[in-house]
Amino acid sequence: MSDEIFPIDLKAQTLSIQPEIDTAIARVFASGQFILGAEVEAFEHEFAEYCGVAHAIGMDSGTSAIELSLLACGIGAGDEVITVSNTAVATVAAIELTGAKPVLVDIDSQTLTLDPSKLEAALTSHTRAVVPVHLYGCPADMNPILDFARAHQLFVIEDCAQAHGAQYHGKPVGGLGHLSAFSFYPTKNLGAYGDGGAVLTNDLALAEQVRLLRQYGWDANRVSQQKGMNARLDEMQAAILRVKLRRLETWNDRRRELAALYQSLLADVLTLPVEPPETRHVFHQFVVRHPRRDTLRNYLLEHGIHAQIHYPVPIHLQPAYRGLALHSLPVTESAADQILSLPLYPELRNEDVKRVCQMVLSFDS
Ligand SMILES: Cc1ncc(COP(=O)(O)O)c(C=O)c1O
Incomplete structure (x- = not known):
């Protein structure tokens, strides 16, 4: 059937920006730099500015962005992290990757995002963080979540994978909690031509910690001061994301x-x-x-x-x-x-x- 309507048409999007994408890709090839270069750095600045947040760290996926955000807070085995069950598996998988236990609470019947009134019953002496998900592009009700977190000294990590550009009480999502995690999976509102993600934070110490974890815990001499991993965004995806961010x-x-x-x-x-x-x-x-x-x-x-x-x-x-x-x-x-x-x-x-x-x-x- 020729007049089918599909959930998404990424070819149509590419056609609308093809010359700029071609230029961006050619620029990366000409630079000879494919990992952590000028494009990633520029994209990090531009995306942080767009979200009104001080620091952005490019990642290889949204899943890594959640995982490294939690690790940067020192969360791991023996800890509990509260989130929702109505989300992409990635939210929960990322929590488990740290060794922490996800604790799943119910959602609000109108917005289908985390119901803040359910937090109290999920709290234990092991709870260290809450990961609200701005699902479908709808901001979770952050004020009561942040109040609860403050009262119990918990970290708040926003899962912004589906909410680039969404706002809550006049502020863009991504700067409301301690850290936030974005995905640039191709179908997202801002999508790469492959996997990609970012962590955003206003806290310099947390930003530095995420940067370290992203690349083997290396110092400037490539000596691992901590155990880390490879979770880098690449230059090609960053160059593409810079084009798309403008749209x-x-x-x-x-x-x-x-x-x-x-x-x-x-x-x-x-x-x-x-x-x-x-x-x-x-x-x-x-x-x-x-x-x-x-x-x-x-x-x-x-x-x-x-x-x-x-x-x-x-x-x-x-x-x-x-x-x-x-x-x-x-x-x-x-x-x-x-x-x-x-x-x-x-x-x-x-x-x-x-x-x-x-x-x-x-x-x-
Ligand atoms: C709500 C949510 N969280 C996390 C992720 C993980 O992102 P990624 O696929 O880039 O790892 C996704 C995307 O699939 C998502 O929709």
Whole structure:
């Protein structure tokens, strides 16, 4: 079928910026420098400035960004880190990589992000950090999370993998906690042509620690002063990200425009995503809820519309991670049965959104 609508079209995005990408890649080849050079340094400055945060450290992935943020705080075996079960597996996998134990709490029924009222019951003498996830591009409710963390001397590490450019109470996400982790996986609002990530922080000592851990704990003489790893962002991806960063605001505005179109055409038909007061949602995903989600999804597919599920199985119910939730997580579990991500990406046309909506409306009639 030629008029299929897919969840994302990265070729269309590349076509729209091809000459600039070609120039950026040629510049890297001409430089002969492929690891930790001028492009990574420039991107780190530009991305930190965009997010209004003092320091950015380029990483090889968002998963490493979470892992190294936790390690920089001294978190590891014997510690507990509170996060959600409604997230990409990466959030929980990164916590486990440090040796710490993830403790999964339930989500708010409106935003589907961490419910701050659930933190108290998850607190133990081993709790060291909270990792709120700004899922789907929607900022988690940070003020009560930060208050709780302050009261119990916990670190807060924002998982910003899906929220480049989102805002909470007038501030960009990424500078609200002690550290934040971004992913530049190709499908993200800001995506590389491969893997990539970044850690952001306003704390110089934490930034230096993350930088050390990123490259074997090396000092200037390549002598390991600490045990570290290879978690470097490469020059090619940094050069590409610099081009795309210049478009991010325009792309996020377009995402918001398309989301508003969906909202206007589907009002009262489905449970629609909410934008909490004083936040800027950047709609990495446009996640609706429907009681007959699977039937609706199949119906859309029969009409050439590909909708995805983020995420079909909550992490605490996946075989590899059973037992990480202290209790059942009713809001997470019921959302997992109903959520459906309708196609949304900046290059999607208004008529495509209208077609998706027509199909959704015809499903219920
Ligand atoms: C919420 C969330 N956290 C963490 C990650 C991990 O990022 P990466 O795939 O770059 O390791 C992702 C991306 O998959 C994500 O969506």
